[in-house]
Amino acid sequence: MQATIYKLIKKIVKKIVFKSFAIIYYFYPVKNNKIVVSNYAGKGYGDSGKYIVEEIRKRNLLVDVVWIVDKNESDKIELPNFIRKVNYGSLKHIYEMSTAKINIDNCRKYIDFNKKSEQVYINTMHSMLPLKKVERDAENNLSKSYIKWAKRDSKKIDYMVSSSKFKTKLIKKSYWYDGKVLNIGLPRNDVLYKDTNSIKITVAKNLNISEDKKILLYAPTFRNDTNLGTYNLDYNMLLDTLRKKYDTSWTILIRLHHNISSKNEELKTSDNIIDVTNYEDMQELLIYADILITDYSSCMFDFSLMKKPVFLFAPDIKEYTQERGFYMNLNELPYPIAQTNMQLKNMINDFKSYKYKNDLIIFNKKVGLYKGGYSSKKIVDLIEKTMGGN
Known part of the structure; x- marks a missing residue:
């Protein structure tokens, strides 16, 4: 009982302290050359933030880049030398956000800061093309605290990034957001349009896998x-x-x-079955893989930009539909879908590449896919303009 009361008091005190410092930091000046990047609330060097920062590095811009990291994983996270690490959820985290000219994130911010009028917040959102219902459309399945944070977060965002006409309409309808949308594709997918052979070699080396091996990536979403x-x-x-x-x-x-x-510790692995849950850059894994199997994860759309085969293994379609719901009929997607292992085996054996690629063309036109490959450049152009050409 005493331990429970102590934890409650500690939580309340921490909340008061953080809110107080957020107010104090509001009166600190904004540093015009500072950019703060957060990837999935403290994950490593990956997703769209990485590719925006890499474009900044190419241009040799004189900027102070801060990467927010999980304090428990900080020692394992490797970043380029010019990037500063700051622990997620610390007072330093609030300070950096409060004094940065540019804040970049790929999900909702759960660490609050009082945004100033001269600051710019860019949210790339991590889903290229949502399949499962999100935000306002999944409101009945979301916690009250999430909805509160999401609405607060959307009010602070200056730019959201979209990859398709479908996603743009969804942002305006369902994200509690009425700001500007950059219809330029996701920065993380720029690399998928380029020569990727060197990345394949690097990933094979990182995972200690022979370069002559073919790779299947299994990347399901969560329940x-x-x-x-x-x-x-x-x-x-x-x-x-x-x-x-x-x-x-x-x-x-x-x-x-x-x-x-x-939960990756629960996975049963072997020499030919490898856990890559903590590999920092998902896009590198997509490039490395020859085939993707997922269920309802939007990574299917990223992967198929390279026109490589995607198979859906979804044994709980009925339950998941009731739990979350979808924006599209799964059977109208360009990807073969199985509910059993035997069905999956048969689909792989019957796979026809020419039909799959034709189905992709039709689907991409249907959702209004925007031309990609230059998103990072366009966002850094915006950053340079915002910073006044620094």
């Missing part, structure tokens, strides 16, 4: 109950099916959603 039991993919059957169809050996990489990344 509200965080149970991994739904992911009953038969890995050994998959390896055997792929080997027979393509006459070569394969390795399976498993990437859990960032919301349940701590």
